[in-house]
Amino acid sequence: MSEDTGTLGVRELVAGATGWVRSTWAAGESWMLDSRKASYGVAVLRIGFGLIIAVQLVANWGDRSLAWGAGRSFAQGRVEVDEFPSWLDVLFDGSAPPWTFDLQYVALIVLSVLLVLGWRSRIVIPVLFVLYLALFRTNAYIGDGGIQLLRMVLLYMLFVDTSGRWSLDARRRRAAAAAGGPSRFASWAWLATLLHNGGVVLIAFQIFVVYVASAMYKIQGGMWQHGTAIYYVFQLDEFSTWPAVTEVMGRSGVLIAILSYSAVFVQLFFPFLLLRRSTRILALVAITGMHLGIGVLMGLMYFSMTMIAIDAIFIRDVTYQAAERRLAPVLRRGWDRVRRRPRAAPPEPVAPVGPDTDLQPVGAAAGHRTEGTAGSGGAGAPERPTPETTMPAGS
């Protein structure tokens, strides 16, 4: 009797274990192969990166010749920065005529605008990557983690379908699908999906490493433990972009402690806070606030914007879709009006586009998602638009 139960127990245990392994494997397979994850998030990442590069290069236009052009001679060949291939030195050559430098600089701006628009992203991203790498390695005295991070994530983006949404590529694909005729690559779409999801995992993990590793270092430091670290950062010439503001903030020990502790804890727990919707909203709001604070008060805006753009992948597709549903009609109306104006001679009164285009805070749009909205779409409109519209799923 007792032996029987024992055998049965082991058998059940084994059956339970294999069942669990099988269902976990199936869930993993489905996650990696059945749909492209964070399809809107990576589109926002693409748009964000394009804007960051474009804005930064335009903002530095006046200083370009000292930063990376012929005026960088004091840095040239002095500081060993990396072991990237030496053919990269051909680009942004400091001893070439200045107009060739400017031409490449402008080309990089154009490429980053194309990245924003999502035009031929699969070609634009690798070319942009090479030029970006080449520009920033010309002067090793200029650099921060944001440059490294953007470079690495651009590399992961080579595998990701970043222009599946909100892009010219997506529009072209839709038009081609509407014109009929399946894509030549239709039977390989599963592989693109697999690579996309692998790339998304790498981007997510990369940002986790940034936060968690930096928190692991911070918790070793006495200034972070005693909540005074932010005060010391504020004291430096280097990070005194708004000295009057940081001076006032630095007087309040409590404020400094709250800021110092929250910086450590939000970073350390970031991956875990993402697991549940309520804590995810908290994490994203808190970390975005932290980045904006660092960006404005310490002059590290490009670094901060890079982090914010990457964090955008953690907002779910349904949230972006809800935002799109609310904003698209408004934007379309505005666009139609802009487009019509040159043709129709009588000037229309300026439409109140502004107040309607209120941006939703993170997560708010998802909260707004109701059955009513979906129902009003008619005929059981699916919550998730079929990914087949952009690229047919294979097999």
Added chain:
Amino acid sequence: MSSAGSRTVAQRVALVVVAALVAFHMFSTFLWAAPTSAINDKASPVTSRHMYPLFAQNWQIFAPDPQSVDLRVWVRATTTDEAGVESVSEWANLGDVFNEQVRHQILPTRTWRIPVSMNRFFTTSYSSLEGQQQAVVHSDHVSADGQSGRQDLTRALLGTGMSVSTMDAYLLSEDSLYEFGTLAAMDLWPDQDLVAIQMSTSTQGVVPFEQRLTPGIQRPEEQFTRLGWRDPSPVTSQARAGFSSVFGGWVS
């Protein structure tokens, strides 16, 4: 088993390969970025080769403790005016010039951290010098022709028993510092002819947190590492034009 039929062998194989590569990259990334550990010691011969240089990264941001000293770079010059009268300028804090450009800027110039980075780079290489070698670089090496001062410096450094490779490594950072100073001096004192350049780095601590509200509290005294006079660095007209078109605008 219902899902088993819906996947092809090719899909399964590709999935396993991609998952393995992703897992390996994640493992390597974590080891590279996290503080050292025994796992790192064992795995890094493989993982580091995978990470470098494309995925090299460092997230020791303001950690373990934020830097609590200002790092500065200073320059002064001996110049002659049109009448041929020689004079020595005041010390100019190059960090201030750069910091001024980003004050109240949301989208700051990327050039702003050059002096701080340069201080770090130079200080690292200067600290590797021994006492006698440091004495050599603190002394003046200038020449009447404005060109052979550097030979004098290298001879003196080799005279301390320093190897050529160690000296070259040091001189990379000193040359960089003096070329930066020379370019800056040309704009700081534009109507003068440069005869010699002197550079200094400095560090200055901040008021400790506990004493921040004490009335009349002063920062600790600034500590200078003052190098000797050198001949102005040779700069090409192109480099001069590129530097001056930006820096010259800031200081004029």
